[in-house]
Amino acid sequence: MQLALDRLKENFGPAVLETDNQHGNETAVIAKDKIVEVIRFLRDTEGLEFNFMMDLAGADYPEREERFEVVYHLYSLKIKKRIRLKVRVAENQLVIPTIISLYKAANWFEREAFDMYGIRFEGHPNLKRILTFDEFEGHPLRKDYPVNKRPKIPTPDPLIKV
Amino acid sequence: MQLGDIITTRIDEVVKWGRKFSLWPMPYGTACCAIEFMGVVSSHFDISRFGAELVRFSPRQADLLLVMGTINYKQAPILKRIYEQMCEPKWVISMGACASSGGFYDNYSVVQGIDEIIPVDVYVPGCPPRPEQLLDAIVKLQQKLQGIKENHIELPA
Numbered sequence: 001m002q003l004a005l006d007r008l009k010e011n012f013g014p015a016v017l018e019t020d021n022q023h024g025n026e027t028a029v030i031a032k033d034k035i036v037e038v039i040r041f042l043r044d045t046e047g048l049e050f051n052f053m054m055d056l057a058g059a060d061y062p063e064r065e066e067r068f069e070v071v072y073h074l075y076s077l078k079i080k081k082r083i084r085l086k087v088r089v090a091e092n093q094l095v096i097p098t099i100i101s102l103y104k105a106a107n108w109f110e111r112e113a114f115d116m117y118g119i120r121f122e123g124h125p126n127l128k129r130i131l132t133f134d135e136f137e138g139h140p141l142r143k144d145y146p147v148n149k150r151p152k153i154p155t156p157d158p159l160i161k162v
Numbered sequence: 163m164q165l166g167d168i169i170t171t172r173i174d175e176v177v178k179w180g181r182k183f184s185l186w187p188m189p190y191g192t193a194c195c196a197i198e199f200m201g202v203v204s205s206h207f208d209i210s211r212f213g214a215e216l217v218r219f220s221p222r223q224a225d226l227l228l229v230m231g232t233i234n235y236k237q238a239p240i241l242k243r244i245y246e247q248m249c250e251p252k253w254v255i256s257m258g259a260c261a262s263s264g265g266f267y268d269n270y271s272v273v274q275g276i277d278e279i280i281p282v283d284v285y286v287p288g289c290p291p292r293p294e295q296l297l298d299a300i301v302k303l304q305q306k307l308q309g310i311k312e313n314h315i316e317l318p319a
Contacts, residue, residue: 131236131271132235132236132270132271133235133236136235140269140270140271145270147269149270150270150274151235151270153235153238153239153242153273153278153279154235154236154238154239155239156239156240156242156243
């Protein structure tokens with residue numbers, strides 16, 4: 001049974017670039033400009049209702065032409081199913097639309113993906129680093145971030161300055 | 163010697179002796195080492211046998227900073243500020259592998275030992291250290307601030 005994938009292919013045809021279904025583990029690669037529409041469809045369609053955004057993460061595959069990937073994990077509390085959506089992003093075009101309008105929870109996840117991989121989310125209201133400090137240089141989870149690179153001790157936050 | 167007798171000594175020795183048995187620790191616990199510290203202050207191990215039971219949660223009232231746990235770069239200025247807020251004289255015990263050397267977190271986010279930020283008097287190895295090790299560190303610190311050198315055991319040739 002691959003309910004959600006079939007519905008996606010039916011409705012978005014060419015925007016669904018690849019699909020994969022291993023033991024009911026449904027995965028789809030979606031075109032970048034359609035991702036918000038696809039997620040809205042999955043969230044609002046009767047019989048699917050993926051109303052819970054479980055995770056949003058970045059990934060780095062240096063050998064690929066479109067190097068970065070943003071991975072969305074959605075869960076439907078209604079039909080008790082999960083779906084994984086992937087969007088590929090090229091390094092010279094590292095922008096992807098935000099999904100905060102659909103799930104408020106995406107806010108900090110998108111900030112994390114920005115912090116760790118440098119993926120910019122267009123329309124994000126507060127896109128700044130979340131885990132590392134503001135003066136941190138580079139994006140540490142990129143595969144080409146040097147393993148032995150250490151940041152400088154940061155200057156104190158204004159709250160703890162004298 | 164009996165009650166009422168007089169002993170002669172130097173004032174700095176008396177002051178050091180007093181300090182030695184009234185260390186007021188300020189715990190800076192960020193990880194599992196701080197759980198071990200809870201064991202040390204509780205009745206089983208009982209840090210108060212060494213006069214260091216008066217845990218203060220304000221650096222201005224403490225003279226012994228116990229850094230227990232992983233310190234990352236984002237925290238580094240906070241730890242430094244807390245150290246600076248403590249009144250002199252003050253001492254620092256670095257408890258556990260993470261605080262002493264970064265532990266197994268050899269990566270972009272973790273400070274490779276708090277001695278990059280603040281001076282440390284006693285390092286405690288372990289992941290996490292046993293409570294006895296922290297007691298031992300406090301005893302070592304007491305010897306240090308009394309000016310007693312560690313006993314050297316000569317190994318047979």
